[in-house]
Amino acid sequence: MRETNRQWRLASYPDGMPVESNWALSEGAIPEPGPGEMLVRAIYLDVAPYMRGRISPQKNYAANVKPGDVMIGGGVGEVVRSKSKDYQPGDVVVTDHSFGWQDYAALRPSSVRRVDPKLAPLPYWLDVLGMNGLTAYFALIDAGSAKPGDTVVVSAAAGSVGQIAGQLARLTGCRAIAITSSAEKLSWCRELGYDEGINYRQERDLAAAVARVCPKGVDVFLDNTGGPMHDAVMQNLATYARIVVIGTVSLAGKLEQPDIGPRFLRQILIARARVQGFLVSDYQNRQDGVRARLADWYRAGKLKSRFDFADGLESAPKAFLRLLTSQNLGKQLVRVSDEKPED
């Protein structure tokens, strides 16, 4: 076991696209778990686009990280000490947001879920069996009201939510269309079962490209990016289209500025489209049931994921920046320590 706890703290709010120096690595004592709490060693830490919104002075849906605070983030880890009756050293747990970018966290049982390593390898608990799977499911099925025969377009289609969403769209009987940023990602999307795809960096007229692959228009749009991908799809809405605003990663470099560009009120009116802002935590009380369903599909080989690992806690900011600049392929995680139990 390490003798100290390293922590990535926010050093400053980003000015546009974040840079590594927006965080600073500090080293201190390993935390003491309080009554009922446990000490958990980070194995995999999550980096995800929503974290960009959390390191901004702008209004957000949840309390933001302030300079000096440990950076927010979920993680999978091993219980190394426990003052909870329900968890023993050696147990593996996952938490969606409350690990933080650090080697060790003192966690309450209420903020973790138990991991069953026999059901799925540990990284999947931050992916298909975690927020990404739930987000893809609720965004597609609930907010997006996806129905068999629908044309479903997913932006950031090879990303953490996108790769699951495409497979769920196929499971739902939809035609799934990927928008992504490279030939390699597009090829992975085809392996996942996406029917068609667009590498937006290869298209001069993105709206025309969407029209080409969606000749009947777009019924459901899972919008993980905003930006030019959003604009192109909004010009190709089918009547009664549903647009689910899941994330705005394409705005990562200008989150504190107004986003100026074409607006689509006429398109929304003409299509009688529905644009729905989405947050997975609004589906809290249905998450267990859907997670069980996702686990069934995973076990049956119907949901696969690709991961992109960065090694070592020290790589966390770099891994996050890879994500914001579309350099990752699949779900980006930080591998902090070994999966095998400590002595």
Place this chain on the structure above:
Amino acid sequence: MRETNRQWRLASYPDGMPVESNWALSEGAIPEPGPGEMLVRAIYLDVAPYMRGRISPQKNYAANVKPGDVMIGGGVGEVVRSKSKDYQPGDVVVTDHSFGWQDYAALRPSSVRRVDPKLAPLPYWLDVLGMNGLTAYFALIDAGSAKPGDTVVVSAAAGSVGQIAGQLARLTGCRAIAITSSAEKLSWCRELGYDEGINYRQERDLAAAVARVCPKGVDVFLDNTGGPMHDAVMQNLATYARIVVIGTVSLAGKLEQPDIGPRFLRQILIARARVQGFLVSDYQNRQDGVRARLADWYRAGKLKSRFDFADGLESAPKAFLRLLTSQNLGKQLVRVSDEKPED
């Protein structure tokens, strides 16, 4: 009875804000009703913001008027000849869209509804008891999911839909906020029961003005205008806000151009807001029931309207332009001929 039928035909598509010369008045034979049809004399003709979208080469939700066609529009009129068993000369009928800007129309019974002049004066059949009442109701209650205690903001609040929407919001137990374009309109909105109002032409910072009158944010926004009013409200969304896109009259002068300005995907995401494009014809099979409810409220004195009449068929384009430039106060109609029956 006139000896000829005058008709306003579209002469050319507008280039920006329409001008009177986009229409031309022609004169011809009074139409002969076909089998089962009736000849109807126009008494009041409707002019409404949706007509701007119909005289554009741009894609729309319905077939557009082409140069040479008679201008589209609803009307109330008297049956003067009938080849239908169901209607007799002297009966009064209303049609939502299919009268056209003309003195006489040959109409099928399926495209009209019977008017009961004892229930309400004729203009109300194009207003509270017509599309405006239905639009206000379905937009507020269905698309907007208005609930008691909600803060409801209505743009173009003294307009045809707005004046009814404000009263319905009060009937629903909501707090109703008017956005309008003059002190006189604001004063009328207060008479209607709106709790608060903003004259947007008097505000330097419209978003701050909305924040001032909606300190807890906006739960429901009935957006009749788009433009700066839309932008101001989108910066003041309450969590789970519903934005109903009913019309875009503020874009009347630039409907054929992209509408460039700030986009609000972050605000939609953070509030988990729902933006819903609205068209009253999507509620076709519930309209009779709601019209009966609106009639009950009208009879009980709970829904009043103000009308702005232009006189004579020749004034139709002028009346329409008044509307597009916010010069009307209340529901704009064209009084084409006398209410009293012809000999």
